[in-house]
Amino acid sequence: MTDIAVFGVDFTSAPRKVKPIVAAEGLRHGAVVRLTRLVALHSLEEFSAWLAQPGPWVAGFDLPFGLPRELIEQLGWPTDYAALMAHYAGLSRAEIRERFAAFCAARPAGSKFAHRACDGPAGASPSMKWVNPPVAWMLHAGVPRLIAAGVHLAGHLAGDESRVALEAYPGLLARELIARRSYKSDAKAAQTPERLIARKDIVEGLEQGRTRLGLRLKLSHAQRDELVADASGDSLDAVLAMLQAAWAAQQPRYGWPEGADALEGWIAGA
Incomplete structure (x- = not known):
């Protein structure tokens, strides 16, 4: 049984000394x-340089890879994924905020934001949200760099298939262990x-393999x-x-369900 290199990335759109992007690097061997x-x-x-490391690896990134189709069509933006991301990357944050705010303003209270099909099952924020959390900025900063690095955006865009990028959402797995x-x-x-106790409980649950992913996390005392x-x-x-990436690495189509929208994307394990 060969080891599979698996990574996880907690992304921020404005990394700095006090709030860096954090990458976890690991090896999957069977269920461990x-x-x-x-x-x-x-x-x-630094993030772009890290992405350039040679494969094979599969990585889960905590940032949205797509936007709701309803929003894209309403705004008249390209419905080809590569063209859409190029268009989105070419806009300033102020322009994005203006267009998204206008879209929300025209909708009834309680359903201001458009959602992707995967948001509900994952319990994730709409990928068009620009505050609390500003996931729209994470997409704007992150996905163009993934594309520039030539990685394979599974389900979205073909690239170097030895370096596979998947959308992950840590909250989905955390909730399985500590609820809300x-x-x-x-x-x-x-x-x-x-x-602090909640983090201990999550780590303990991961080490014991108490999630539906069927995987056990192996840590040193210092890492724990x-x-x-x-x-x-x-x-x-x-x-x-x-x-989540380690689980998806062993699934057909990296865990994407049949019929998932390549424009919107899918969250690993949702």
Whole structure:
């Protein structure tokens, strides 16, 4: 049985010293996924350089890869994925915010945002959201760099099939273990003992293989302590995304259901 290199990335659209992009790197051997290291990437340039590492690997990225088809058609944007992403990358954040805000303003209260088919099953925020969390900016900063790196965006865009990029959502896996309990915060005042206990419970559940992914996480004592101690949850989110990638790596079509919309995308494990 050969080892498969699997990665998970907790992405931010504005990485910096205090809030880097965090990449978890690991190896899947059968039903065991061993974390080999955590990498902090302090700029988008560092992220692009990290993406260039040779395969074979499969990686889960905590950022949306697509937009709702309803939104795209309403705005008259291209319905070819590569053309759409080129168009989106060419817009400024101010232009995106203006168009998205106008779209929302024309819709009834309670259904302002358009959703992708995978948002509901994953419990994810709409990918057009530009605040709390600003996932629209994550797509704007991240996907063009994935395309420029020539990786294979499974289901979306053919690339180097030895380097496979999938959309992941750590919250989907975390909820399986701790339901709706909060386990992270960037705000110092909100970094409570309750959230620390929740992170411990997630790590314990992953090590025991108590999720429907059927995988067990293997950590050193130091790694376990690091994941629990990181009150922002970024390191743990990267590891959760890595496990989603490890699961998808062994699935037909990387876990994409039949008929999933290539324009919208799919979240691994949803």
